[in-house]
Amino acid sequence: PQAINLADYRPPAFQVDQVDLTVDLADRDTRVVARLTVRRARAGATDLTLDGDPAMRLDGVTIDGEPVAETRLTRVAEQLTIADVPERFVLETVTRIDPVDNTRLEGLYKSGGIFCTQCEAEGFRNITFFPDRPDVMARYRVRIEADASAYPVLLSNGNRVEAGTLDGGRHFAVWEDPFPKPSYLFALVAGDLGRLGDSFTTRLGRPVTLNIWAARADLDKCGHAMASLKRAMAWDEQVYGLEYDLDEYNIVAVGDFNMGAMENKSLNVFNTKYVLASPETATDDDYDHIEGVIAHEYFHNWTGNRVTCRDWFQLSLKEGLTVFRDQQFSADMGSAALKRIDDVRVLRSHQFSEDAGPMAHPVRPSSYIEINNFYTTTVYNKGAEVIRMMHTLLGAEGFRRGIDLYFERHDGQAVTCDDFAAAMADAGGVDLGQFKLWYTQAGTPEVHAEGSYDPGAGRYTLTLTQRVPDTPGQTGKAPMHIPVKMALLGPNGQRLDARLAQGEGRADAEGFLLDLREASQQFVFEDVGVRPVASLLRDFSAPVRLTTDQSRDDKLFLLAHDDNAFARWEAGQDLAGDLILGLVADHAAGRALDVDPAFVQAIEQVIADAETDPALVAEIATLPSEVMLGQRMDEVDVDGLFAARQTVRETLGRALAARWQAVYDAASKRLAAGCDAADARQQRRVKNLALGYLGAAGAAGLRLAEAQYDAATTMTDRLAALRVLANADDPARERVLADFYARYEDQPLVIDKWFSIQAVSTRADTVERVAALMDHPAFTLANPNRVRSLVSAFSQLNQVRFHDASGQGYRLLADTVLKVDKLNPQIAARLVGPLGRWRRFDATRRSAMRSELERLVAVSDLSKDVYEIASKSLA
Numbered sequence: 004p005q006a007i008n009l010a011d012y013r014p015p016a017f018q019v020d021q022v023d024l025t026v027d028l029a030d031r032d033t034r035v036v037a038r039l040t041v042r043r044a045r046a047g048a049t050d051l052t053l054d055g056d057p058a059m060r061l062d063g064v065t066i067d068g069e070p071v072a073e074t075r076l077t078r079v080a081e082q083l084t085i086a087d088v089p090e091r092f093v094l095e096t097v098t099r100i101d102p103v104d105n106t107r108l109e110g111l112y113k114s115g116g117i118f119c120t121q122c123e124a125e126g127f128r129n130i131t132f133f134p135d136r137p138d139v140m141a142r143y144r145v146r147i148e149a150d151a152s153a154y155p156v157l158l159s160n161g162n163r164v165e166a167g168t169l170d171g172g173r174h175f176a177v178w179e180d181p182f183p184k185p186s187y188l189f190a191l192v193a194g195d196l197g198r199l200g201d202s203f204t205t206r207l208g209r210p211v212t213l214n215i216w217a218a219r220a221d222l223d224k225c226g227h228a229m230a231s232l233k234r235a236m237a238w239d240e241q242v243y244g245l246e247y248d249l250d251e252y253n254i255v256a257v258g259d260f261n262m263g264a265m266e267n268k269s270l271n272v273f274n275t276k277y278v279l280a281s282p283e284t285a286t287d288d289d290y291d292h293i294e295g296v297i298a299h300e301y302f303h304n305w306t307g308n309r310v311t312c313r314d315w316f317q318l319s320l321k322e323g324l325t326v327f328r329d330q331q332f333s334a335d336m337g338s339a340a341l342k343r344i345d346d347v348r349v350l351r352s353h354q355f356s357e358d359a360g361p362m363a364h365p366v367r368p369s370s371y372i373e374i375n376n377f378y379t380t381t382v383y384n385k386g387a388e389v390i391r392m393m394h395t396l397l398g399a400e401g402f403r404r405g406i407d408l409y410f411e412r413h414d415g416q417a418v419t420c421d422d423f424a425a426a427m428a429d430a431g432g433v434d435l436g437q438f439k440l441w442y443t444q445a446g447t448p449e450v451h452a453e454g455s456y457d458p459g460a461g462r463y464t465l466t467l468t469q470r471v472p473d474t475p476g477q478t479g480k481a482p483m484h485i486p487v488k489m490a491l492l493g494p495n496g497q498r499l500d501a502r503l504a505q506g507e508g509r510a511d512a513e514g515f516l517l518d519l520r521e522a523s524q525q526f527v528f529e530d531v532g533v534r535p536v537a538s539l540l541r542d543f544s545a546p547v548r549l550t551t552d553q554s555r556d557d558k559l560f561l562l563a564h565d566d567n568a569f570a571r572w573e574a575g576q577d578l579a580g581d582l583i584l585g586l587v588a589d590h591a592a593g594r595a596l597d598v599d600p601a602f603v604q605a606i607e608q609v610i611a612d613a614e615t616d617p618a619l620v621a622e623i624a625t626l627p628s629e630v631m632l633g634q635r636m637d638e639v640d641v642d643g644l645f646a647a648r649q650t651v652r653e654t655l656g657r658a659l660a661a662r663w664q665a666v667y668d669a670a671s672k673r674l675a676a677g678c679d680a681a682d683a684r685q686q687r688r689v690k691n692l693a694l695g696y697l698g699a700a701g702a703a704g705l706r707l708a709e710a711q712y713d714a715a716t717t718m719t720d721r722l723a724a725l726r727v728l729a730n731a732d733d734p735a736r737e738r739v740l741a742d743f744y745a746r747y748e749d750q751p752l753v754i755d756k757w758f759s760i761q762a763v764s765t766r767a768d769t770v771e772r773v774a775a776l777m778d779h780p781a782f783t784l785a786n787p788n789r790v791r792s793l794v795s796a797f798s799q800l801n802q803v804r805f806h807d808a809s810g811q812g813y814r815l816l817a818d819t820v821l822k823v824d825k826l827n828p829q830i831a832a833r834l835v836g837p838l839g840r841w842r843r844f845d846a847t848r849r850s851a852m853r854s855e856l857e858r859l860v861a862v863s864d865l866s867k868d869v870y871e872i873a874s875k876s877l878a
């Protein structure tokens with residue numbers, strides 16, 4: 004397979020101004036007539052090249068009504084070339100496709116009796132022949148015809164301008180989208196769908212009809228998604244002055260979907276996972292994710308649809324920015340500190356490991372084989388961090404001016420990350436020259452901080468050094484511009500009013516914002532009357548790995564006193580990490596695992612605050628995952644890490660059992676008394692944290708979990724209890740697992756949880772269990788959610804059991820990749836990742852992982868999706 008390179012970008016030779024589609028829907032034989040109004044855009048261009056899937060049948064081509072001679076047509080692989088076309092013309096093609104056979108779920112396909120489409124990135128070419136690239140923007144008029152009783156609802160982008168009945172029990176609808184758009188935003192849906200309707204009036208008084216379409220039986224679970232949509236619409240007006248621009252906004256929920264959702268203009272298609280929720284079937288976290296994804300897709304209407312990407316290398320232009328916007332929104336809807344903690348957890352566990360592995364790439368990649376492989380946590384989450392740093396550097400007002408300027412310059416265009424940065428630099432009056440290395444240099448920068456205090460002079464000197472590690476294809480990188488938020492704290496945790504006397508940066512309301520630009524830089528603070536403790540990288544102001552010369556006591560001090568909630572949490576994570584890694588060394592040396600009593604005491608003090616800030620307490624008292632801890636080791640000691648972390652959990656559970664019980668009881672009491680929804684979820688969070696520790700401590704905790712399982716009225720509580728039991732060697736385990744299955748058998752999203760909870764179980768028999776579950780009648784490789792719930796959960800979240808020294812986990816994963824690849828290459832490629840981390844493990848595991856990758860690349864009809872990841876993983 005061939006690589007596509009950013010350096011080869013050329014503007015399109017032909018533009019399409021208008022698309023008239025007629026889609027005549029039928030299960031195995033859908034007929035698509037496309038009339039394109041084409042205009043030459045590059046002088047001298049004579050041949051028109053269109054993208055088109057080889058599986059499409061081409062039934063006819065005319066230009067301005069005249070059939071085009073066969074001799075002028077060349078069809079090779081994914082392209083159709085028409086020789087000698089005029090300067091302006093109307094091209095009509097007739098194609099036939101089979102939506103039922105489409106297991107790739109890209110293009111037009113059928114899911115649970117519903118026809119739907121997924122065109123990003125390059126799915127439109129599976130529906131008709133087209134210059135399928137985002138810098139070709141056209142107006143669409145779409146006529147859909149289908150059987151009236153099986154598909155009473157017919158939807159496409161924009162406004163419905165016509166509808167009526169046809170002979171033979173069929174009917175039609177015509178939709179017109181007034182906004183020019185790239186083909187990846189085209190959508191079509193037909194089915195027998197229920198509707199939850201609502202409305203929203205924009206601040207300028209435009210009434211907008213809101214519809215969520217879903218299976219009728221699920222309509223009672225759409226309320227939260229609808230409420231989230233309305234909140235997102237209001238928020239975008241308030242914070243960015245961005246208003247919705249059409250009369251109708253439709254969301255359709257389907258059960259088979261490759262990702263979370265898709266922002267097609269005015270017709271979002273969603274994975275049911277990010278729409279459906281009721282307290283009995285969805286956890287509190289599910290509620291948050293739904294709110295976040297609904298908002299994300301809505302925000303794309305401006306950041307993505309009104310202004311889109313020139314080419315797919317610029318994907319982060321819309322994704323990084325829109326993730327940043329949805330993060331800001333969620334922070335405003337709930338707690339900013341908790342949201343930041345959550346986002347950093349995701350970044351560290353997924354993006355940092357991607358950045359340290361064979362698929363490391365910059366936020367703006369410069370080469371790809373299959374673009375679907377680049378919808379990554381780097382493009383999305385690190386991309387959002389890059390936007391967040393601009394927000395930090397420019398301040399909220401400067402950032403808003405930058406956004407305004409961006410829309411003023413580029414509304415209706417397909418642009419680049421450079422265009423975005425230029426608008427920010429111009430509006431903020433800042434030089435982003437060095438900063439833009441964040442778009443082009445891959446790898447997570449490592450920052451080291453050392454502080455020294457001179458009591459006689461009242462001077463504190465902070466030395467920051469940085470290093471950007473080598474990544475595949477990139478060595479010897481330049482220092483980055485890294486914004487470091489920090490404060491100096493006095494003995495009671497108060498912020499000291501020091502003066503920054505040397506080093507680039509400025510004081511702000513919460514301390515200082517330092518500009519680290521050199522490989523090594525000194526920052527000198529004067530008027531520092533007492534020995535301070537530095538609170539560094541507050542709010543995680545840059546996506547870097549920070550190490551410091553701070554002592555255990557400094558960290559304990561920050562954990563107890565830091566006024567920045569994020570930094571306080573970070574101090575706790577850091578301490579827990581130091582402790583666990585110390586125990587890993589003890590484990591390797593055959594020493595006893597003794598947990599530092601100072602840490603136990605510190606956690607005891609933290610939980611004393613459980614009444615005032617339950618959710619933050621729960622975050623702080625949650626130990627870093629084995630995956631995250633493994634990143635701090637030169638070679639991941641799989642079993643040592645598990646043993647050490649488990650020892651700390653059990654010790655905290657036992658030593659503080661009375662405390663956990665008190666936390667559990669207080670939260671239960673508060674819940675029973677009836678509290679508001681926001682408080683209730685905080686109480687559940689801390690209650691279930693306590694339950695986890697009690698479960699780790701011994702039998703009494705398991706009985707408590709069993710009782711909670713049976714009495715639960717919310718999925719949050721039931722699942723938390725099930726999780727404790729699923730990890731345990733307990734007679735109740737099989738009973739509750741069977742009960743859970745029987746209760747929710749007809750609810751696919753809940754059955755996904757049932758698969759996941761067994762996949763992440765730390766029990767020693769988990770590999771065999773996962774293998775057996777793959778033969779369970781409810782398991783299917785055709786449904787992406789189901790595959791993710793079992794196989795991705797196992798291989799990505801269960802470090803100790805996936806990396807079982809027998810290599811069984813690796814084999815199971817590779818076998819699954821090959822089977823899924825036959826159905827859905829995009830999903831298959833997403834499974835490969837964990838095998839690519841082979842360099843991080845010991846010799847036995849390393850070679851077992853490598854052989855599985857070698858087995859993959861040796862397969863002759865492998866998709867280019869899997870080929871790209873597997874071959875790059877071996878390189």
Ligand code: B3K
Nearest residue numbers: 123124262264265375378
């Ligand atoms: N833009 C889509 C993702 C499309 C993925 C294509 N493989 C959803 C989103 O980011 O909002």
Ligand code: ZN
Nearest residue numbers: 299303322325
């Ligand atoms: Zn997005």
